Amino acid sequence: EAGVTQFPSHSVIEKGQTVTLRCDPISGHDNLYWYRRVMGKEIKFLLHFVKESKQDESGMPNNRFLAERTGGTYSTLKVQPAELEDSGVYFCASSQDGGASYNEQFFGPGTRLTVL
Amino acid sequence: AQSVSQHNHHVILSEAASLELGCNYSYGGTVNLFWYVQYPGQHLQLLLKYFSGDPLVKGIKGFEAEFIKSKFSFNLRKPSVQWSDTAEYFCAVNGGRSSASKIIFGSGTRLSIRP
Numbered sequence: 001e002a003g004v005t006q007f008p009s010h011s012v013i014e015k016g017q018t019v020t021l022r023c024d025p026i027s028g029h030d031n032l033y034w035y036r037r038v039m040g041k042e043i044k045f046l047l048h049f050v051k052e053s054k055q056d057e058s059g060m061p062n063n064r065f066l067a068e069r070t071g072g073t074y075s076t077l078k079v080q081p082a083e084l085e086d087s088g089v090y091f092c093a094s095s096q097d098g099g100a101s102y103n104e105q106f107f108g109p110g111t112r113l114t115v116l
Numbered sequence: 117a118q119s120v121s122q123h124n125h126h127v128i129l130s131e132a133a134s135l136e137l138g139c140n141y142s143y144g145g146t147v148n149l150f151w152y153v154q155y156p157g158q159h160l161q162l163l164l165k166y167f168s169g170d171p172l173v174k175g176i177k178g179f180e181a182e183f184i185k186s187k188f189s190f191n192l193r194k195p196s197v198q199w200s201d202t203a204e205y206f207c208a209v210n211g212g213r214s215s216a217s218k219i220i221f222g223s224g225t226r227l228s229i230r231p
Contacts (some may be wrong), residue, residue, distance in 0.1 A: 093219075
């Protein structure tokens with residue numbers, strides 16, 4: 001079974017440019033999450049999709065960040081325009097919809113974003 | 117506020133030494149507790165979890181952790197570390213009856229094992 005995949009693995013852009021990150025969850029996983037780790041600090045939650053709907057977007061830092069999950073499959077996270085403080089590693093995770101039972105969140109390898 | 121605190125930023129041990137990484141959390145209500153590990157060049161992966169039941173949980177590669185509710189702690193232990201345990205370890209929590217809620221991570225502890 002393929003794991004969570006993310007593209008690109010590394011992106012270097014200049015301040016003011018736009019970048020789009022992609023995440024492909026494990027097939028059949030309704031839950032998809034975006035997290036971010038900035039400069040060796042803690043990994044922080046950005047948002048959570050259940051299928052194509054945003055369940056929780058409380059972690060999105062500002063309106064320069066736009067996440068979509070059309071059709072409930074893969075997701076994109078667009079940063080427009082990028083700022084220096086957006087540099088970090090962006091992780092995607094997915095899990096099954098298990099109701100009251102435990103379902104592990106499986107993480108992708110991350111996209112390292114560097115804004116110059 | 118919900119938070120996770122890891123006591124050590126960087127731990128250096130010799131092979132065969134015992135390991136204990138401290139973790140305390142602040143979270144209201146029912147909690148699920150996790151330790152994740154990221155080996156060099158690899159994905160973040162689940163080491164062990166506490167969801168309910170026995171507060172002493174065992175994970176992969178000989179790791180275990182104990183949930184002490186009264187102390188809001190979930191320390192990670194291993195009696196004898198190996199060089200291959202070199203990695204970054206993250207304590208984490210989420211809440212509620214479902215594990216689908218967002219995970220709150222600690223800042224991570226980098227473990228270096230001297231061969």
